[in-house]
Amino acid sequence: MNGDLGEKETRFLEKARQSLLASEDRLDAATLSRLREARAKALEAADEHNRGFFRIPNWMRVGAFATAAAAVMVFAIWVDPPKPELPVKSLDEFEMVLYADNLDIYEDMDFYEWLAEAGNNGGSA
Structure with missing residues (x-):
């Protein structure tokens, strides 16, 4: 066809x-x-x-x-320009940044220092 x-x-x-x-x-x-x-x-x-x-x-x-x-x-x-590094003043600040989820501990730092001193003194205050 x-x-x-x-x-x-x-x-x-x-x-x-x-x-x-x-x-x-x-x-x-x-x-x-x-x-x-x-x-x-x-x-x-x-x-x-x-x-x-x-x-x-x-x-x-x-x-x-x-x-x-x-x-x-x-x-x-x-060719992206390099980003400046954030200055970390001490190791404590670095740990705070690293473990940001445990910030409650750092808010009550005075209490924990007192507790550590009380523990070193034999538990008597």
Whole structure:
């Protein structure tokens, strides 16, 4: 069936071609001249459109933009300025920061120091 459809299309195209060629012969010179001028203008406009932006296809421009954007992102992430270190004055402060969930102990530090001293003195206060 596909072979028949191809044959039908071929015959149709051939008849259309012959009909157009026959109608071209019947056109007067002024109409043919206007048609040729219109064709020349259309080809010139298409050529000017293709000359823009160094004749780079749209897909290539999009790819170049995506590559440049990715390079900027990588550069911005990679060349991140170093963060200054937080100064820790003593080991006690470091332990407080490290064990932040036990801050209740540090709030009652006086009590725990008194308790330790009382324990060292034999439990008598």
